Amino acid sequence: MGDAAFADNPTPVSRRRLPSAARSDRRFKWLLVTPAILVILAISIYPLVFSIWVLFVNYDFQIPGHAYVGLKNFRQVIFDPVARYSLLVTVCLTATNVLIEFLLGLAIALAMTKTFRGRGIIISIIIVPLFISPVIVGQAWALLLQRPFGPTNYLLGQLLGQEVTISWLTQWPWNFVALVLADVWQWTPFMFVILLAGLTAIPPHVYEAAELDGVGTWQTFWHITMPYLAPMIALAVTFRLLDSIRLFDTIFIMTGGGPGTQTYTVSYYLYTIGFTQFHLSRATAGAWIFLILTLIVVVFLVRRLLKQEES
Secondary structure, eight states: OHHHHHHHSOOHHHHHOOOHHHHHHHHHHHHHHHHHHHHHHHHHHHHHHHHHHHHTBOOBTTBOSOOBOTTHHHHHHHTOHHHHHHHHHHHHHHHHHHHHHHHHHHHHHHHTSSOOTTHHHHHHHHTGGGGSOHHHHHHHHHHHHOTTTSHHHHHHHHHHTSOOOOOTTTSTTHHHHHHHHHHHHHHHHHHHHHHHHHHHTSOHHHHHHHHHTTOOHHHHIIIIIHHHHHHHHHHHHHHHHHHHTTOOHHHHHHTTTOSTTTTOOHHHHHHHHHHTSOBHHHHHHHHHHHHHHHHHHHHHHHHHHHHHHHO
16 A cells, blocks of 8 residues: 555655656757857847946047946936937827828728729739838939939929929928828838738628618728727737837938938937947937837837727
8 A cells, every 4th residue: 555655656856857868858958049048148138238338438439438427328318409309200200100101001901802803913012112121212212302303393393384393302391291201102001901901800791780770881980890990900000100210211311310400310319329429328328218218108009909909
C-alpha cells in the first residue's frame, strides 16, 4: 500500500530531475534565441537609456562637454514658440487629413459595395497610392503644383478662363492645401479598404428586412449601416490618426517646413532642432514630450475602440 502511494506520488526531487538529453535540449533552445534577445536589447534598451541620459545634459555638437542641466532642455522646448506652433500645425493637419480621408473613403466604399463589370480593376487602381513611398508622393505633387512649370495653374486657368498664379508650395494657405492634397491622395485608399471590408461584412438580410418595412435610404444608412460599421470606423480612424501625427516626408519634400517655419509639424521641428541645428538634448526632450502626448491620445483611442468592440 505504501509502495503504491510512493509510486503514484513521486518526490519533488524526482519530479525535478530531467534526463541529460532533455537538459541539453533546453540549453540548446536558449542558445538559439540568445543572439536574437541580445540584438533586441541592443537596439531598444540601449537607445532608450541613452536618450534618458541625454535629457538632463547639454548634448550639443556646437558646445564641448556634456554638463548637467537638469530640466533646462524641457523648459526650452515648452517655452519655444516654434514648438508650440508646430504642435498646433500637427493637430490641424492631422484632423483635416483624417476627416477628409474618412469621408472620401466612406463614399468610395459605399460606391464599391455593389458588384459590376470592372469593379476589381477600379479597386486595384484606387489602392495603388498605398504602395508608393511618401517621398515619391511628395515629389510627384511638388512637380504637379510647382510654379511656373507645374500643370496645375495652367489647367485651373483654362477651367476658370483667366490666368492663375498660385504659389502652391510657398503661399499661405495654399501650401497647407498642397500638403493635404498629397496626404489625402495617398491615404484615402487605406480608409477605403477598411471601410469596404466593414460594409461587406454587414448581413444582407438586414437590408432586405429594412426594404420590406419601407425604410428610406437615409434611414437605412444612419440606423443600419453606420451602427454596424462603427467598429471599423473606429479602427480606421485610430490607425490613421496615429500615423498622421508623424507627418514628415511630404513636408520635407514639398515645402521644407517653409516659408520660414510656417509648415512645421512636430516631427519636422524635432528634425530641424536635432539634425540641422544639432541641439540633440532639446530634440530628445521634445521627442519625449511628444511621446507622452501621443500616449495620452493612444490610450483614449484604444479605450474608445475597445468600447466599440464590446458593444
